[in-house]
Amino acid sequence: MLVYILIFTFILGGRGAPTFSKDGNYGPMVPLVVNGSNMYYFGLIHTGTAVQAEAFCRKHNMDLISIETPEEHAFIEESLLNYMDLNDRHDTCVWTSGRRYDGGNKWIWGATGNPIHYTNWRAGQPDNQQKVENCLELTHLVDSGQIKWSDVPCDYKARYFICEYNNNTLDF
Ligand SMILES: [Ca+2]
Numbered sequence: 001m002l003v004y005i006l007i008f009t010f011i012l013g014g015r016g017a018p019t020f021s022k023d024g025n026y027g028p029m030v031p032l033v034v035n036g037s038n039m040y041y042f043g044l045i046h047t048g049t050a051v052q053a054e055a056f057c058r059k060h061n062m063d064l065i066s067i068e069t070p071e072e073h074a075f076i077e078e079s080l081l082n083y084m085d086l087n088d089r090h091d092t093c094v095w096t097s098g099r100r101y102d103g104g105n106k107w108i109w110g111a112t113g114n115p116i117h118y119t120n121w122r123a124g125q126p127d128n129q130q131k132v133e134n135c136l137e138l139t140h141l142v143d144s145g146q147i148k149w150s151d152v153p154c155d156y157k158a159r160y161f162i163c164e165y166n167n168n169t170l171d172f
C-alpha cells in the first residue's frame with residue numbers, strides 16, 4: 001500500500017487527477033491517470049522486458065498501451081515529459097503493446113489485435129535491425145524533446161511502460 005501511495009504521489013503530484021478504484025475484483029489496483037475515457041498507469045519504477053511489462057498490466061486488469069490517435073499520442077507525450085527522468089539520456093524506452101506482425105512490415109496493437117494505422121515513427125524507424133526488432137517502444141529524443149516510436153528487441157529491459165485501461169478491457 002505504501003508503494004502505491006508513493007507512486008500516486010510521484011505520478012500525480014497534486015494535479016488533482018482521481019485515483020480509479022473500482023468495487024469488486026475487476027478494476028485495476030494501481031492509481032491511474034485519467035484522460036477522457038482513457039485511463040493509464042505509468043510504470044516508472046519497474047525495469048523489464050515487454051513480456052514482463054505486459055504481465056504486470058494483465059495482473060492489474062489492464063493491457064500495455066495502444067496509441068491509436070494523434071490526440072492520444074500527444075497526451076502520452078506530454079505526460080511522459082512530465083513524469084520520466086529527462087536527465088536519463090540512455091534508457092528511455094517505454095513499452096507499448098505494438099508488435100511486428102508475422103515478421104513482416106505490418107504492425108498490430110497486441111492489446112486489441114487491430115492493425116496500426118496512425119503512426120509516429122522516429123526518422124529511420126522501424127528498421128528491424130538484426131531482424132529481431134518486433135516490439136514497439138516510445139523513445140524520448142533528447143535533442144528535440146519529442147517522444148517518437150521505434151522498433152526494438154522485445155527482450156530489451158526497458159525502464160518504463162504504460163498500461164491502458166478502458167471499459168472494453170472488461171467487456172469481452
Ligand atoms: Ca489507446
Ligand SMILES: [Ca+2]
Binds near residue numbers: 133
Ligand atoms: Ca529499430
